[in-house]
Amino acid sequence: xxxxVCVKQIPDPALPGELDPDHxxxxxxxxxxxxxxxxxxxxxxxxxxxxxxxxxTLVSMAPNSEKGGLRTALAMGxxxxxxxxxxxLAGSDSLGTxxxxxxxxERAGGADLVLTATESxxxxxGTVPGQVAELLGWPSLTFAKKVDVADGKVTIQRQTEAGxxxxxxxxxxxxxxxxxxxxPRYPSFKGIMAAKNKPIDECTPSDLGLSGDQxxxxxxxxxxxxxxxxxxxxxxxxxxxxxxxxxxxxxFLEELKLI
Amino acid sequence: xxxGKVLVFAEADGAAVSSATLELLTKAREIGDAVEAVIVSxxxxxxxxxxxxxxxxxxxxxxxxxxxxxxxxxxxxxxVVASSAPAVVLCAQSYDGRDAISHLSARIDRPxxxxxxxxxxxxxxxxxxxxxxxxxxxVDTKLTSGQPWLVVxxxxxxxxxxxxxxxxxVVSLGDLELGxxxxxxxxxKHVEERExxxxxxxxxVVSGGRGIGSxxxxxxxxxxxxxxxxxxxxxxxxxVDAGWVPYSKQVGQTGKTVKPKLxxxxxxxxxxxxxxxxxxxxxxIAINKDPEAPIFSVADLGIVGDATTVVxxxxxAIRARG
Numbered sequence: 001x002x003x004x005v006c007v008k009q010i011p012d013p014a015l016p017g018e019l020d021p022d023h024x025x026x027x028x029x030x031x032x033x034x035x036x037x038x039x040x041x042x043x044x045x046x047x048x049x050x051x052x053x054x055x056x057t058l059v060s061m062a063p064n065s066e067k068g069g070l071r072t073a074l075a076m077g078x079x080x081x082x083x084x085x086x087x088x089l090a091g092s093d094s095l096g097t098x099x100x101x102x103x104x105x106e107r108a109g110g111a112d113l114v115l116t117a118t119e120s121x122x123x124x125x126g127t128v129p130g131q132v133a134e135l136l137g138w139p140s141l142t143f144a145k146k147v148d149v150a151d152g153k154v155t156i157q158r159q160t161e162a163g164x165x166x167x168x169x170x171x172x173x174x175x176x177x178x179x180x181x182x183x184p185r186y187p188s189f190k191g192i193m194a195a196k197n198k199p200i201d202e203c204t205p206s207d208l209g210l211s212g213d214q215x216x217x218x219x220x221x222x223x224x225x226x227x228x229x230x231x232x233x234x235x236x237x238x239x240x241x242x243x244x245x246x247x248x249x250x251x252f253l254e255e256l257k258l259i
Numbered sequence: 260x261x262x263g264k265v266l267v268f269a270e271a272d273g274a275a276v277s278s279a280t281l282e283l284l285t286k287a288r289e290i291g292d293a294v295e296a297v298i299v300s301x302x303x304x305x306x307x308x309x310x311x312x313x314x315x316x317x318x319x320x321x322x323x324x325x326x327x328x329x330x331x332x333x334x335x336x337x338x339v340v341a342s343s344a345p346a347v348v349l350c351a352q353s354y355d356g357r358d359a360i361s362h363l364s365a366r367i368d369r370p371x372x373x374x375x376x377x378x379x380x381x382x383x384x385x386x387x388x389x390x391x392x393x394x395x396x397x398v399d400t401k402l403t404s405g406q407p408w409l410v411v412x413x414x415x416x417x418x419x420x421x422x423x424x425x426x427x428x429v430v431s432l433g434d435l436e437l438g439x440x441x442x443x444x445x446x447x448k449h450v451e452e453r454e455x456x457x458x459x460x461x462x463x464v465v466s467g468g469r470g471i472g473s474x475x476x477x478x479x480x481x482x483x484x485x486x487x488x489x490x491x492x493x494x495x496x497x498x499v500d501a502g503w504v505p506y507s508k509q510v511g512q513t514g515k516t517v518k519p520k521l522x523x524x525x526x527x528x529x530x531x532x533x534x535x536x537x538x539x540x541x542x543x544i545a546i547n548k549d550p551e552a553p554i555f556s557v558a559d560l561g562i563v564g565d566a567t568t569v570v571x572x573x574x575x576a577i578r579a580r581g
Contacts, residue, residue: 013532017392035500036513067449093359093370118506121532126352127411128360130329139443140330140362143354145505155446159506160354162272163451167327169443178506180499182367206560221370221404225386230397233538233557240550241564246572249544252560256521256542258463259577 001051001149003044004111005038005078006101006132007060010068010122017122022217023224024091025122031062031193033069037118038076038184040177045077045185047149055079059104061097063090067200074195075187082108086204091217094123098131100215103208105136106202113154114174118143133174141167142176234255263290263379266339266407267315268332268359269298270351274305276313279351281419283412284313287349288422290380295319295345296427297335299328299355311427319426321435328445329358331513334435336363336542344405347385349378352413360411363438371409372400376416376516379422385410389567393512393531394538414459415539423578444552453555463490464519466510466537467498470526470547470566474503480570482526487577493517495533511536526566529554546570 009031011017018026044056058073058081065085073082082104089100105114114136119126133140142200144156154173157164187195203213215217239245253259269278280296287294296315298306303320310318321335336348336359348363350356352374360542364371374395375387384401385408386501391398402408458464462498465488467481477498486490493510510517511533522540529545529552537543538557546556546566554560562569 017531019391019396023398055574095364095368095370098365119513121513125371125411126513127361127364127371127373130358131335131365134333134362134365137439139440140358141327141443142329142358143506157449158354158461160448161457161507163449165445165449166447167443167445173443178499179496180502180504180506183502192467215272222398222400222402224398225381226399228397228399230390230394232395232498235556236559236561238550238555238558238561238563241562241569244564245564245569246576249546249560249562249569249573250576252544253488253521253577258521259580 001048001054001112002057002110002114003047004059004105004108004114005037005040006114006116007041007058007069007073008034009060009062009066010034010120013121014165019227022091031066031069033072034117034121036119036121036179037073039179039182040115041073041076041078041116041150041225042182042184043147043177046182047113048214051149057081057108059101059108061085061089061100063087065202070200071195072187075191076185077191079201080198083200083202084205084208085202088212088216091220092215092221093129093222094125094127096133096219098128098225099210100205100208101128101208102132102135107208113149116174116176118176118178120132120215129174129176136174137165138173139169140174141169144175144177147175147177147179176240192226261292262290262385262407264293264295264343265347265349266336266345267296268336268348268356269296269306269310270353270355271298271300271306276306278354278419279353279414281313282414283349283351284310284315285419286378287416288314290378291347296331296469297321297339297521298329298388299323299335304493307429308426311424312421314422315423315427316424318429319432320429321432325444326441327358327445329355330362330437330440331363331435332359334437335364335432337366338432338435340367340407344406346408348407348409350411352411356411360409360565369407369409370402370404371411372402375410375412378410380413390535394535412445413516415516455486455489458491458493459515459517461491462519463488463521464493464517465523465525466493466495466527467491467525468495468527469497472567476567477503480566483574484523484570487574490519493525524554525570527554528552530559
């Protein structure tokens, strides 16, 4: 079975975020693999293992030709990657991103299943999985906390407010996975060395048959009209626990009439 | 200044319309000349009175027939968009809401603004506001695409108020064209036992972070305190990523927004990712070992201490009161 995983390289979320002069997130910095994507990569590797054959392919897009994050996922065990990279991709919204990813999935070819995260850490629209599925003309099964593939079908446990639903669809399909559902492996030294020589097919939107008005800022068809600081919240009382801090908390709860 | 017809993707659990839907309908009355709703339900008549009371004059109904509500919803929305050209489509940043808007967006080739915390009319445009960087920065964006403008709103962004109108007129949408997206079938629904209120509805939310130490501590440190305060339990992204609790408990940017009367942060440092989901709470209590933790900058009462020792003493003290 062949699985394609959509992955995103993002600015390190541990660093303070910055905006570019056009008010979009500053992305021409060192990019790393979005941690949210490690669950999809791990899930894909496990599904291919369970199927007894096939490979995991990555698809990604970036406004520069950053590959560091892809190498991380290749080191985990993915076989190869398609990276759509071009300056014209800067400012792409979720639909523009989905167009690129869907075409990249078609370029990679042969996928039985496409996995994505539920949402990226930096853009967090949560709309790309459904958009990619619709553009491919495939079913989408979102918010999966468990994924099984058998007999040409994918079956998931889909997270709900009340618990979960069991949802099934024939392959090929797009599945978005929630974090925490599998434990992503750490790349081994051997994996890291091997990743350096794994193929990354770098291409541009025009290689995929996409025109300039379908991606980037012009494709996004939106305009940021203002950026402002939000009102700050004031810090209140802060005490060191000397063994009696719980009494202050209980008194506070009494003042709020909660107990 | 209003902006034409606003179509709301409504969600309900049986006959109970979700609070996020009522919030959207309330906002739709403010910005629109006319408000209609799409509901995916086998029994739309059961929800039409409440949808009408909050503003939906027409309730377009689609029967899920064992398929995913959001996917059926996208086809239903597309059908109404084609027949009556609404100016705006609003949906909630929920599981089914995101399915519906994402499929709709690709299907009708319209961009979508997500994570809106406010929506307003500016001249002949619609402006959506979203929060960035832990809620420190507010960004206003307007769509320059053709209509309908698609906006996804985070629940708890505005108050729900009934308009007092009669039940919405139910219009059945009949058979919808779903293509292969309709091949995803819901085989079974598992409802997990839950005591107390839902996370987004609760007056008190107690959330746990890495500082609770282990998955096993979530029950005694977070669930138990939430239970004693008749609240709901939540979590940071870090412990969801670690697999300690499911994604449905996640509070923050990639997760839920909560605005309870009281938010108790147990062993939470306060990454911007988390703060944006809870800093709208009326009152915040934080318990964390690190005196420099950012959570203290938003806390009304901050306890610098080890959550694994302080919280059991709080639980014990509340229990001792009987």
